[in-house]
Amino acid sequence: MTNKQDANTDNKPLVDFAVGIGGAAGQGIATPGNILARIFARRGLNLNAYNAYQSLIRGGHTFLTIRASDGPVRTMGDSLDVMVSLNQDTMDRHLSVMPAGSSVIYDEAKITPEDTPEGVQLCPLPIKELIVGNKLAANTVAVAVVLNMLGIEFDDLEDALERIFARKGEEVVASNREIANRGYEYAANNFKPFPYKAPRLSKGLAVVTGNEAAGMGALAAGVKFYAAYPMSPSTGVLMYIAKHAREHGVMVRQVEDEIGVMNMVVGAAHAGCRAMTATSGGGFALMTEAIGMSGMLETPIVCIDVQRAGPATGVPTKTEQGDLWQILGAGQGDYPKFVVAPNSQTELFNTIPELFNLTDRYQCPGLVLSDLLISEGTATVDPDALNWQPTIDRGEMIFPNGSADDNPYGGYNDNAYLRYANTETGISPRAVPGVPGHIHVAASDEHDEDGTLISDEFTNPHKRRMMVEKRARKMDTALKLIEPPKLVGLGDASATLVGFGSTWGVNLEAMEKLASEEEIDVNQLHIKWIVPFHVDQVSSILKEANKIIIVENNYSGQFARYLRSETGIKADAHIRKYDGEPFMPHHIVDGVKLILGGETNLYVPTHEMMV
Incomplete structure (x- = not known):
């Protein structure tokens, strides 16, 4: 008090x-x-x-x-x-x-x-x-x-x-x-x-849950198709969009399972509209093959994974950050994707339109890592501070309406259109079905530039290599469009707290408590964009850190392993929690004190309030 x-x-x-x-x-x-x-x-x-x-x-x-x-x-x-x-x-x-x-x-x-x-x-x-x-x-x-x-x-x-x-x-x-x-x-x-x-x-102020914020962000982004299978703790997104679907012209479908959900979302996106879904880890597992298909078709979709305690059914009403590697490995094979972890309800709202612009521009799936703490948690927001009319960038799309002059990517009737043209950037003009002269094959098999499957009669290894490299090349410029993480706090602090997603707030409050109550200076590097990863910026910051402490809500240190795989930097210590309840500020304070005192390099707090 x-x-x-x-x-x-x-x-x-x-x-x-x-x-x-x-x-x-x-x-x-x-x-x-x-x-x-x-x-x-x-x-x-x-x-x-x-x-x-x-x-x-x-x-x-x-x-x-x-x-x-x-x-x-x-x-x-x-x-x-x-x-x-x-x-x-x-x-x-x-x-x-x-x-x-x-x-x-x-x-x-x-x-x-x-x-x-x-x-x-x-x-x-x-x-x-x-x-x-x-x-x-x-x-x-x-x-x-x-x-x-x-x-x-x-x-x-x-x-x-x-x-x-x-x-x-x-x-x-x-x-x-x-x-x-x-x-x-x-x-x-x-x-x-x-x-x-x-x-x-x-x-x-207004009061909003994370699921409502995600739904509002989707409507602001111009989503016109939303499909889902109800799964805690993501169901609130479905409920919000369904409630407001008629006034925003959104088609909403509650589907029989998550396999059908993602196939519908990919189909709707292929037809040209912005399409989205939300689920949790178990549902996401069923979606992964179709997410991979969106990568092969180069069709932009957005999926929110509201993490809960796993594995299997796990603890449906408790929070965790245990799905990071599941998200990173979604769908077999290599293909580009965006993975982003908003840190709050407000950032979740703002991230959805930004992510749709990126997925449209780079023609790939975008995956959002939320968790129960953010998505079912409630916070106040200033409605005037939210951008209800964000910029909409559909990328290199060709629609059936308009004149030939509106579509500089090939004539309407010359049949020279290559859906998967091997361009310098790897990004190919995307024609929605129905554009005259832009016939092409869209399938989950590997294909050549016009969509013809390369394995029907014999496999063409040169074409296969070309298409894999073309898809990967799309992401070469993506980092320039997303904001890199910044160090918060004093530069020469005793320790640097590193986290992603929902640990942002508790780390920030712990920083303030450590400074005001313990006279210990720590700073924070919080990661929002997981893929693509700002390797150079993160590495340069962490190489100057006196002690790196990674804070995450899982047992195995999933983010610590990912950070090391991307940068080669091994954390000095860890604060982890995996009992289903979120961190409280004093958990971080206690852990930092023990770590700086040399008593441990892995602190797992006990949740005092038995819930």
Whole structure:
């Protein structure tokens, strides 16, 4: 908990607080979480929310953490300031890690706290009395108590309740309003509020999940075909695009399996539209042959892999960064592809249009590495800071409409068109089906320049070599179009944290904590573009590092091995986590201290909050 409202001369956040809501699946944790998130966002507070849940419709344990601040919020943080315990199991799991100065809210008739840590305020509620008239409103009471303790006006909650329950009628709205007011007043009369008030800033923010951000990015990029098979934790992309498909003219198909999904996506892209899908590791495994076909056809597609804990079914509702080598090896043989790992919900939105432009230009697949932490995590964004109308670059495409002058890659009717022309750049003009005079064969077999299969009668080794080199040559100029990674922090730091994807935020916060609390300077090199890889830039930065520490959410150090294979640079130490839960900032802080102290070169933290 941070409270600097008395003096804020150093531009640090006035407040930084975290709320946890725990219970069983089916107890309605999502609704109070959504209410709090939207109220915080409408006040202009930045937030980060992470929901730890199980593969159950009813029962089990679910724990939602919402952290908010008027400063940047990149992780769920290290501790809670208030916990709403909806059942005894949540109390038993989490009470022991509540810090001094925090508060715990619970139903006094159903839940009994034991061994309460010193300095923790217990806030028992007579829920049965407070919810008279609406037995389903217990969670509304808890939300009201939290807001009162944070000094947030009841009007904000009243507005939120009206928006959320409006479709259920005025009677339901009025009932929830009355019960919320009881909880708000009860808290004011019985519990000690926090020593600060959550501020209201000048501009409200929007709340978005990573899956929603990916869907919005796809629509902004001009995607017109989306196919998917529902697979956690990627299903949210399908749900978002399907919800908005009609207004954006998108064809959406829920297909019988991932094999059919990717074949449909490749077919739609071959026909000329931008096509995309999203899946997780198991579904991606079924897609890989068709992804390889997009490489052979030189047809641009985009696929998002929202990583979860594997292998096989693994842990469907937990996060991991274990699919890197699966992505790198997708499809047999050699062919060019883009692989990118956005670091946040906002970057995921911005990356999708950029990736489509690259795949169209270089006529190859583009693969996005996300994970459950980003894709199902929630963050605030400033809608005005998002580019809703990005530049659209379709590359060297020939469409059937227009005149011959619009298509400089060969006449309409001279039948001289070579779909796979062996050009200096390796990029060949791509005619969509239906352009007069541009007939060609498109197949998954190796072919010559006009698409004729080279293995029908005899294999032509010279043609085969030419086509392999032609496809590979396309990527020679790709690095010039993508931004290289940059070192963040002091140049002569004690250590350099290296990561990719979702570890960006936790590494950055750990850097700040190490500097402010431990007087240890570390910097960070975060990699977004995996393929193609900025070998020269990364090598020059890491050769100057005093100690290289790679942080990643997997067991085997997949990124460490990839970095070494590309640059020859071996990391000095590693911080890894593979228990299904994301890193917390203090995990990185603890690991760096142990590594710099010479106690270990591999630190695997233990997750204290049992979820």
